[in-house]
Amino acid sequence: MKNKLVLALVTLCLSAGAFAQKKTIPSVKLETLDGKAFNTSAINNNGNPTIISFWATWCKPCKEELNNIADEYEDWIDETGVKLVAVSIDDQRSATRVKPYVNSVGWEYDILLDKNSDFKRAMGVQNVPHTFLIDGSGNIVYQHNSYSPGDEDKLYEKVKSAAKK
Amino acid sequence: MLSLAGFSQQNGDKRQIDLGEIKGNISVAYQQYQEDSTINAAVPDEKSTLTAFTNLLYTRGNISAGIRYESYLPAQLGYPDRFDGTGLGYRFASYNTDPISVTVGNFYEQFGSGLVFRTYEERLLGIDNAMDGMRVKTHPLPGIYLKGIYGKQRFQFTDGLVNGSGLVRGFDGELVVNELLDSLSGKSIDSLPYRKLNLIVGGSFVSKYQSDNSTTLILPENVGTYAGRMRLNYGKVSFSGEYAYKINDPSGDNGFVYKDGHAALLNFTFATKGFSVLLDAKTTDNFSFRSDRTAELQDLMINFSPALTKQHSYNLAATLYPYGSRPWGEVAYQAEISYKIPKKSKLGGKYGILLTANFATVFGLDTTNINEDIDDITSTREGYVNNNFFLPGKEKYFQDFNFEIKKKFSKTFRATYTYFNFFYNNDVNQGAFDNDNKGVHGNILAQIHVIDLSQRFKKKHNIRLELQHLSTEQHLGNWATALLEYTYSPHWFVGLLDQYNYGNSVSEKRVHYVYGTVGFVKDAHRFSVGYGKQRAGLFCVGGVCRQVPASNGLTLTFTTSF
Numbered sequence: 001m002k003n004k005l006v007l008a009l010v011t012l013c014l015s016a017g018a019f020a021q022k023k024t025i026p027s028v029k030l031e032t033l034d035g036k037a038f039n040t041s042a043i044n045n046n047g048n049p050t051i052i053s054f055w056a057t058w059c060k061p062c063k064e065e066l067n068n069i070a071d072e073y074e075d076w077i078d079e080t081g082v083k084l085v086a087v088s089i090d091d092q093r094s095a096t097r098v099k100p101y102v103n104s105v106g107w108e109y110d111i112l113l114d115k116n117s118d119f120k121r122a123m124g125v126q127n128v129p130h131t132f133l134i135d136g137s138g139n140i141v142y143q144h145n146s147y148s149p150g151d152e153d154k155l156y157e158k159v160k161s162a163a164k165k
Numbered sequence: 166m167l168s169l170a171g172f173s174q175q176n177g178d179k180r181q182i183d184l185g186e187i188k189g190n191i192s193v194a195y196q197q198y199q200e201d202s203t204i205n206a207a208v209p210d211e212k213s214t215l216t217a218f219t220n221l222l223y224t225r226g227n228i229s230a231g232i233r234y235e236s237y238l239p240a241q242l243g244y245p246d247r248f249d250g251t252g253l254g255y256r257f258a259s260y261n262t263d264p265i266s267v268t269v270g271n272f273y274e275q276f277g278s279g280l281v282f283r284t285y286e287e288r289l290l291g292i293d294n295a296m297d298g299m300r301v302k303t304h305p306l307p308g309i310y311l312k313g314i315y316g317k318q319r320f321q322f323t324d325g326l327v328n329g330s331g332l333v334r335g336f337d338g339e340l341v342v343n344e345l346l347d348s349l350s351g352k353s354i355d356s357l358p359y360r361k362l363n364l365i366v367g368g369s370f371v372s373k374y375q376s377d378n379s380t381t382l383i384l385p386e387n388v389g390t391y392a393g394r395m396r397l398n399y400g401k402v403s404f405s406g407e408y409a410y411k412i413n414d415p416s417g418d419n420g421f422v423y424k425d426g427h428a429a430l431l432n433f434t435f436a437t438k439g440f441s442v443l444l445d446a447k448t449t450d451n452f453s454f455r456s457d458r459t460a461e462l463q464d465l466m467i468n469f470s471p472a473l474t475k476q477h478s479y480n481l482a483a484t485l486y487p488y489g490s491r492p493w494g495e496v497a498y499q500a501e502i503s504y505k506i507p508k509k510s511k512l513g514g515k516y517g518i519l520l521t522a523n524f525a526t527v528f529g530l531d532t533t534n535i536n537e538d539i540d541d542i543t544s545t546r547e548g549y550v551n552n553n554f555f556l557p558g559k560e561k562y563f564q565d566f567n568f569e570i571k572k573k574f575s576k577t578f579r580a581t582y583t584y585f586n587f588f589y590n591n592d593v594n595q596g597a598f599d600n601d602n603k604g605v606h607g608n609i610l611a612q613i614h615v616i617d618l619s620q621r622f623k624k625k626h627n628i629r630l631e632l633q634h635l636s637t638e639q640h641l642g643n644w645a646t647a648l649l650e651y652t653y654s655p656h657w658f659v660g661l662l663d664q665y666n667y668g669n670s671v672s673e674k675r676v677h678y679v680y681g682t683v684g685f686v687k688d689a690h691r692f693s694v695g696y697g698k699q700r701a702g703l704f705c706v707g708g709v710c711r712q713v714p715a716s717n718g719l720t721l722t723f724t725t726s727f
Contacts, residue, residue: 023186026224027261029310034363034398035405037310037341058476091285092278093471096432097501099403100441104503104519116275116285124188124222124726126288130689143689145726150625150654 023140025052026122030087031113033099038112040119047136048081049162051155053109054120054130056090057097062129063105065147069155070107076156080163085110089120089128131155135162185225190726192288193217196241201717203676204698205602207242208716214241218288220255230258235322243704243713245291245462247321254319254326255295268300271326274314276337276369279469280409280428281390281454284318290704290711292463295319297328308344312337318456318465329465331456335371342366363398373456373467382421388414390426390454390468406431409452409468415546416458418492419451422548426451428470429555439507445499447473450530450551453492463711473497474525474565479583479615480664481635481646484702486589486596486611488527488563496557499525516573526564528557529593564588577621585613596703596712597640600674611637625654636668643668658684658693664700689726695719 027041055062133142222231233255257270276282298316320329342364372389392409411426428449470490501523506513532549573579589609631648664678684693701715
């Protein structure tokens with residue numbers, strides 16, 4: 001009985017996931033690196049695509065992904081106008097490391113702190129790295145979990161097609 | 166939801182009907198266990214375990230609601246034993262607008278740095294102290310943020326959520342001074358002289374209620390904590406601090422003494438492009454705060470005491486001697502310096518070299534015991550006096566010095582070298598066990614070297630090799646570890662890990678723990694199969710650790726987000 005319930009639930013949400021096409025960014029209060037309040041509903045890029053990437057200072061693949069994108073980020077901006085928002089899910093233990101790390105490696109991304117994983121939960125993220133692509137109208141058009149070197153090329157293909165729309 | 170969605174399919178083209186959005190995820194882990202006497206492998210009676218979670222989150226305009234369906238059939242080994250069965254473990258509904266938002270049901274929340282209040286979930290560790298009650302958040306004026314919470318806390322799971330008996334109530338206020346000044350002056354922040362200076366102050370009050378169920382002691386039923394905090398940013402410099410006080414709170418953690426508690430957390434960072442410094446200090450004295458005074462481990466914690474040590478990701482460094490905050494109290498300091506030798510410099514080469522050094526140390530408190538018979542009715546029953554709030558006592562609990570050199574040699578090849586030096590007081594930390602699963606006594610000194618090489622070829626293929634070596638005269642002796650990982654973007658990954666305890670004093674225990682993984686990823690779906698021996702060790706997330714027994718067998722995992 002219980003197992004059937006699980007199965008029904010899984011079927012329900014999978015089919016709901018397939019039908020409900022529209023997905024946007026929920027409104028969650030986060031912090032900037034200066035400690036100011038920032039509402040995620042304010043994430044926008046003047047009609048250009050936005051990448052939202054969930055990461056943490058203790059997550060090696062996350063840092064590798066963002067460092068590899070950083071090498072090409074200027075070209076990406078020139079060609080598509082894309083913006084990357086890197087959302088750290090570091091908790092109080094490691095959140096103080098975010099600003100030093102970001103400065104050391106010289107990322108030009110917008111950085112937000114999600115110290116108690118509120119935004120992570122609201123976006124349905126389980127593990128980092130998890131990357132979303134938002135089109136110019138604010139719809140989530142692509143998401144990807146985990147990172148292997150080379151994944152950024154596929155992401156960039158998606159960015160380019162989102163930029164054309 | 167199905168019928169609603171069907172409706173949208175039929176009418177979607179003609180009219181725009183807002184049916185809301187569904188987000189969520191599914192995670193399933195199946196483990197099958199085998200006997201293996203060489204590693205004392207644990208096998209549950211059921212021989213296999215299934216741990217699964219499904220989160221569904223519905224949002225439409227200002228309304229949102231969500232559930233999590235959980236299954237522990239039974240929970241995987243090493244998971245807290247109070248997770249059993251299948252059912253709803255989390256549900257909430259909320260109404261959110263800018264000036265006010267209200268949540269009923271389960272929620273996670275943090276006040277300030279969490280010293281007096283933090284409810285959170287760490288699914289992989291089996292930690293979930295979600296509130297179950299009500300929360301109100303309001304933003305009445307620019308720069309002013311208020312929160313109120315009231316409810317019980319999740320304790321265990323038996324075919325559904327089971328809350329603890331204690332009641333938790335709290336209030337938090339925060340003032341972002343710049344936002345308020347901006348709104349008063351009507352100008353944008355960029356045009357004002359205090360632009361570079363940013364000040365935030367805040368305060369919290371949290372109280373718990375639990376009835377006095379003792380026949381021998383008169384226990385306080387309502388216990389209050391207060392905290393004040395501030396954060397200052399001026400250009401490259403940031404400083405933050407929080408201080409918290411708790412009235413006497415006799416509990417299992419402190420041996421039922423009637424002493425009050427203090428805690429403080431300080432952080433300083435200086436960060437400029439290519440160079441940063443971080444300094445942290447923490448002290449906690451009798452500051453474990455739970456909604457049930459007899460709870461243990463990570464159960465029913467109301468607050469969060471971050472471990473001021475770096476969380477490592479290399480296997481031996483992450484799982485053999487990691488540190489978790491001690492509930493009775495500690496004094497901890499941490500420093501980290503990071504420098505990037507610039508790109509295109511003589512030493513830095515084309516891509517630069519990133520250097521990071523970190524030092525963390527934790528001591529017990531400097532205390533004097535009060536000499537009195539605590540069973541005497543006239544005794545203060547305060548236990549001890551803390552002589553120096555911010556200075557360490559004699560006993561060292563933990564120390565970690567580590568540094569890392571990371572260099573990218575070309576577009577396709579990078580190498581990292583990391584060194585660790587650990588001091589681990591196992592009488593205090595009790596995370597190290599011998600060949601017979603008995604706790605080890607005394608201090609453990611260990612050094613670890615790690616070389617991590619990564620080579621990419623034909624754009625989508627990547628091979629990564631990790632070589633690790635741990636040397637210690639104590640505990641299980643020396644270890645050597647090799648990890649080989651091959652990924653083929655965007656879909657495939659294969660990994661092979663061998664941890665070899667070649668320095669074990671018992672020759673039969675010089676075992677190779679070999680574990681292989683194959684996985685497939687597509688967008689936000691991930692499936693993997695793993696097989697082999699897994700070493701006993703500490704599994705930690707965010708400075709909170711749980712002991713995982715050695716096991717041998719097959720693991721299947723599937724995760725997806727939608």
